[in-house]
Amino acid sequence: MVNSLPPELWSHIFGLAADEDTIFYPGLPTSMTQSSWARSLVTDWQLKTPRDSINMVQRRSYATKKSIISTCQSWRRLGLEFLVRYLFFNDPSKLRSLTALLASNPSLGWWTRRLHITHFLYERSPSLDDFEVALTSVLAQTPNLEIFIVDWPLSRAFGSIADTLGTHCKNLRTAYWHVPAELLPKVIWAVDALPLLVSLAVEFDAPLKDSDTLTLGSAQDVKLHLPNLQQLILRGYSAEFIEQASGWSLPLLRSFTFDFGSKCEDVPDVLSFLSTHGTSLLFLDLNCIPALDIRTILDLCPLLTTFSFNLDWKIAPIAQNADAGDGPIVLTNRPHEHIAHIGLHGLLFAFGVGLASAYATPDPLRSLLVQRTNDRNFAALTKASFPKLERVRVLSPTVLTDLERADGPQGSGMERWERWAGMCEGKSIRLEDCTGALLGTLPQEDEEDEDEEDDEEDDVLEDNEYSYTNDEEPVRPGGVGLSELRALLEECRRMSEEREDPPFALAYR
Numbered sequence: 001m002v003n004s005l006p007p008e009l010w011s012h013i014f015g016l017a018a019d020e021d022t023i024f025y026p027g028l029p030t031s032m033t034q035s036s037w038a039r040s041l042v043t044d045w046q047l048k049t050p051r052d053s054i055n056m057v058q059r060r061s062y063a064t065k066k067s068i069i070s071t072c073q074s075w076r077r078l079g080l081e082f083l084v085r086y087l088f089f090n091d092p093s094k095l096r097s098l099t100a101l102l103a104s105n106p107s108l109g110w111w112t113r114r115l116h117i118t119h120f121l122y123e124r125s126p127s128l129d130d131f132e133v134a135l136t137s138v139l140a141q142t143p144n145l146e147i148f149i150v151d152w153p154l155s156r157a158f159g160s161i162a163d164t165l166g167t168h169c170k171n172l173r174t175a176y177w178h179v180p181a182e183l184l185p186k187v188i189w190a191v192d193a194l195p196l197l198v199s200l201a202v203e204f205d206a207p208l209k210d211s212d213t214l215t216l217g218s219a220q221d222v223k224l225h226l227p228n229l230q231q232l233i234l235r236g237y238s239a240e241f242i243e244q245a246s247g248w249s250l251p252l253l254r255s256f257t258f259d260f261g262s263k264c265e266d267v268p269d270v271l272s273f274l275s276t277h278g279t280s281l282l283f284l285d286l287n288c289i290p291a292l293d294i295r296t297i298l299d300l301c302p303l304l305t306t307f308s309f310n311l312d313w314k315i316a317p318i319a320q321n322a323d324a325g326d327g328p329i330v331l332t333n334r335p336h337e338h339i340a341h342i343g344l345h346g347l348l349f350a351f352g353v354g355l356a357s358a359y360a361t362p363d364p365l366r367s368l369l370v371q372r373t374n375d376r377n378f379a380a381l382t383k384a385s386f387p388k389l390e391r392v393r394v395l396s397p398t399v400l401t402d403l404e405r406a407d408g409p410q411g412s413g414m415e416r417w418e419r420w421a422g423m424c425e426g427k428s429i430r431l432e433d434c435t436g437a438l439l440g441t442l443p444q445e446d447e448e449d450e451d452e453e454d455d456e457e458d459d460v461l462e463d464n465e466y467s468y469t470n471d472e473e474p475v476r477p478g479g480v481g482l483s484e485l486r487a488l489l490e491e492c493r494r495m496s497e498e499r500e501d502p503p504f505a506l507a508y509r
Helices: 007-017 050-069 073-083 094-104 106-111 128-140 158-168 181-192 239-245 270-280 294-300 355-360 364-379 397-405 412-426 445-462 482-498
Strands: 036-039 045-048 086-089 114-117 147-150 174-180 199-205 231-236 255-259 283-287 306-310 341-345 391-394 430-432
Touching (some): 007 073, 045 050, 114 128, 239 270, 270 283, 270 294, 355 364, 412 430
Parallel strands (some): 174 199, 199 231, 231 255, 283 306
């Protein structure tokens, strides 16, 4: 049976069964990427973030690949390179074992396209800097690497990692780095050495020394040209990066995410960046506590189809009502002709649950002021300002989790939810939560069986999800039986039926 089909066809079948189209998609998740509900051992329900989802897909894919290569000798020969197409770890100590494996079989590294090291052990975990030699050795042996994601914070190791990427991984399309702010010069030179980058995400931790003493040295005012960069995500202390990037050439940039977290001081000059790069953007996500000039921003980005901002922002009324201070809020200077999807950050106080409930008694004025701001801003989401608006999505997983635990909005939050839902329904706008369901739709008991099945599958994968050695299971002699082939094809059919568009699809795809 196996000899009756060419190896290329088997490889295509294996790829469908292993869900590789999702794993190798170059786009990174954004705030508009859907979360999902799952059963929890601690609470009845918890939200799976997009990061949780892609990690689960990778674990499940690896289990499928192990089953394939364990079926028979023929499939094992076809599938060994297929097994190392992506490498996924939550324990960086296994990088040392991987180094030994690649050294013993150098050709295996040629097949690797994705390397993902996820941060799972938190405070109990060692520093990734302790595995600098092992990680750089792996990178040097994977010349066709296209996706390199490191959720773990990097410090002193980043310099040698960046040098190795620039020297050996010229095909890199996607990168996610987490570094202290003083390593910005090395980040700039690393980006300069990777001209094929399509998606870049950088999370900057607070500098280890006074930010006023930070210098860029030779990286100061370097005019980078990144001809293929389409998605840029910046988190944390990114002010200096944004200042430098305002002078770069990014002709294909279509998606920009700025996440300033809970910080309120030294806000980056986002307007200058958008003055340079905003005209080509289709996706813009601004998540920060200090209010930005939303009307000017939307003027600078005329082609946006998706826009996210913080509904807690205190936005000034239009000029003719500014003196009164209580005029209607208008989000645009002129109707924005392309925005169809709007995401809303903030809203922790909107529905009388979670944080709002805790603050209501000791500080009721604060809650009331934020809620009033939410109401005025939400009322500004009109067809007059956004003629093509189809969807408004509440983006905060915390808000949805609080609603689930409280069994829905409480107090005045219920009236607010009903009013907002009615406003959207009257304008033919869908009001959603971060799972893509209608806001107010909480998980039901009939979802339990499916989630329990997923949990059981995760438990099965837990012991061997990060292994990559080739001597763990006995291989059956002989050819592939009809039962194995039917099972594989059935898995392909099932996954094809369930598969939606890539969950991390860029907005402009």
